Amino acid sequence: MATSSLDWGAAANEEEKEVTAKLTNINLRNKEEPPPWMVPSEEPSVTTPEEGLAGSVEDSEKISAAEKSLLQKVIRKGLVENHHDLEVQRKDPNSPLYSVKTFEALNLRPELLKGVHAMGFDAPSKIQETALPTLLVDPPQNMIAQSQSGTGKTAAFVLAMLSRTDVSKNYPHVVCLSPTFELAIQTGEVAKKMAKFCPHIKIRYAVRGEEISRGTQINDHILIGTPGKLLDWGTKLRCFDLTKVEVFVLDEADVMIATQGHQDQSIRIHKLLPKTCQMMLFSATYDEDVMKFAEMIIRNPVVLKLHREQQSLDNIKQHYVVCKSKEDKYRSISNIYGVLTIGQAMIFCHTRKTASWLAETMSREGHAVALLSGELEIEQRINIINRFREGKEKVLITTNVMARGIDVEQVTMVVNFDLPVDQSGRADCETYLHRIGRTGRFGKSGVAINLVDGPRSMQVLQYIENHFKRPILRLDAEDVDEIEKLNKDD
Numbered sequence: 001m002a003t004s005s006l007d008w009g010a011a012a013n014e015e016e017k018e019v020t021a022k023l024t025n026i027n028l029r030n031k032e033e034p035p036p037w038m039v040p041s042e043e044p045s046v047t048t049p050e051e052g053l054a055g056s057v058e059d060s061e062k063i064s065a066a067e068k069s070l071l072q073k074v075i076r077k078g079l080v081e082n083h084h085d086l087e088v089q090r091k092d093p094n095s096p097l098y099s100v101k102t103f104e105a106l107n108l109r110p111e112l113l114k115g116v117h118a119m120g121f122d123a124p125s126k127i128q129e130t131a132l133p134t135l136l137v138d139p140p141q142n143m144i145a146q147s148q149s150g151t152g153k154t155a156a157f158v159l160a161m162l163s164r165t166d167v168s169k170n171y172p173h174v175v176c177l178s179p180t181f182e183l184a185i186q187t188g189e190v191a192k193k194m195a196k197f198c199p200h201i202k203i204r205y206a207v208r209g210e211e212i213s214r215g216t217q218i219n220d221h222i223l224i225g226t227p228g229k230l231l232d233w234g235t236k237l238r239c240f241d242l243t244k245v246e247v248f249v250l251d252e253a254d255v256m257i258a259t260q261g262h263q264d265q266s267i268r269i270h271k272l273l274p275k276t277c278q279m280m281l282f283s284a285t286y287d288e289d290v291m292k293f294a295e296m297i298i299r300n301p302v303v304l305k306l307h308r309e310q311q312s313l314d315n316i317k318q319h320y321v322v323c324k325s326k327e328d329k330y331r332s333i334s335n336i337y338g339v340l341t342i343g344q345a346m347i348f349c350h351t352r353k354t355a356s357w358l359a360e361t362m363s364r365e366g367h368a369v370a371l372l373s374g375e376l377e378i379e380q381r382i383n384i385i386n387r388f389r390e391g392k393e394k395v396l397i398t399t400n401v402m403a404r405g406i407d408v409e410q411v412t413m414v415v416n417f418d419l420p421v422d423q424s425g426r427a428d429c430e431t432y433l434h435r436i437g438r439t440g441r442f443g444k445s446g447v448a449i450n451l452v453d454g455p456r457s458m459q460v461l462q463y464i465e466n467h468f469k470r471p472i473l474r475l476d477a478e479d480v481d482e483i484e485k486l487n488k489d490d
């Protein structure tokens, strides 16, 4: 993903080109410094893992000795399963779930606060408590935000979207773009739950399958959709006015601005938005060039950025298994699956063909598996993901189409049947992080297994390991004791 391949810069107007990518010193409502895990874009972005874990004396004084010892255990072993553990993580300044504030302190509307509590959220995560005060401040502030997978980014931007919705304006003025149909629907569902006590807010999906005739004026306040459909409705069909949009969210922002297909449409939408529109970009990953580019096209953004070592989560144990062939890979996962206590598992393959082969093989052997790949009809895709969410199938075999954003709490194992690589066969570190982030959601523990079948995939694995500076440990898929250890907290 090189900047040279991006043409948003070329399309941007002169003024946009001149925007300097610097951190704006805005007056945050509560005047607090961002926590140490978030660094302004101008600072060097590399620290040692030790520095990352250290925290300040003041921070460590906030937790008791007993909690500290439990915390160490959590950090070392990534075993975070019950509410108490979640509380402990919230007191660890180095955890992405760390919070010092309450939702009450974030100045949310009372109806939204009620909605948040009704969802069972007791306290905000780090990204929520850091991003929200900035996103709600007036005049509206643009933001490019990064936080690890499963740490509550969706709730952060959805709360900002709902807070900015003005029900007296009977037209779309809040727009959220997602890269896939499934993700748009998932975000809409979160928004609807959060807006449970705001009956006047109207939310509409702009996704494949939703039809509208030319010229019909949309009177919903919020549109959540995929770029192609949204552009169609805003330009060709003239169903709403993009120049009246006040809040624009780009979820999985890096893929939206750097992937062919999404890129052209996102750029065209961006160009049609008014200069006063508040822009919010969220993702767990930003390739360096993509981040630079985003900082250039977003007017004076506040940038919340993670150090590379902080991007992968401690609560996901990462392993690899050496295999000889795809049949051997299959045997390895069968062995691991037989021994590990698994809630649900997601298996990622490079191609639809391998995914189909694996699904057939596993089904033949009596496993209840689901197969989801991009060529399926929308209804089929929704049906499959709903059944998986309900636990009807324990295993979901898929391709990169499901690598990002999908939130299924019970997923405790992710298998990279094939390691993620780009078109030239090089390690795709961003996709790796998104894939393994389908487990370990909001502090839960998870296991990621990488199947390596030769020197090339070993090289890819080593590249990923070096990139994130986190160990990926070898696992012997024949050794039951070793596999069983993954279940344990020792």
Ligand SMILES: Nc1ncnc2c1ncn2[C@@H]1O[C@H](COP(=O)(O)OP(=O)(O)OP(=O)(O)O)[C@@H](O)[C@H]1O
Pocket: 120, 121, 122, 123, 124, 125, 128, 147, 148, 149, 150, 151, 152, 153, 154, 155, 156, 283, 284, 404, 405, 406, 407, 409, 437, 441, 442
């Ligand atoms: N403050 C909170 N308290 C408890 N649970 C929360 C809170 N915020 C979010 N969650 C839950 O955590 C899970 C992960 O949140 P979410 O999907 O927003 O993460 P994300 O950062 O967007 O992840 P990804 O990078 O994979 O898109 C969800 O199930 C969500 O309901």
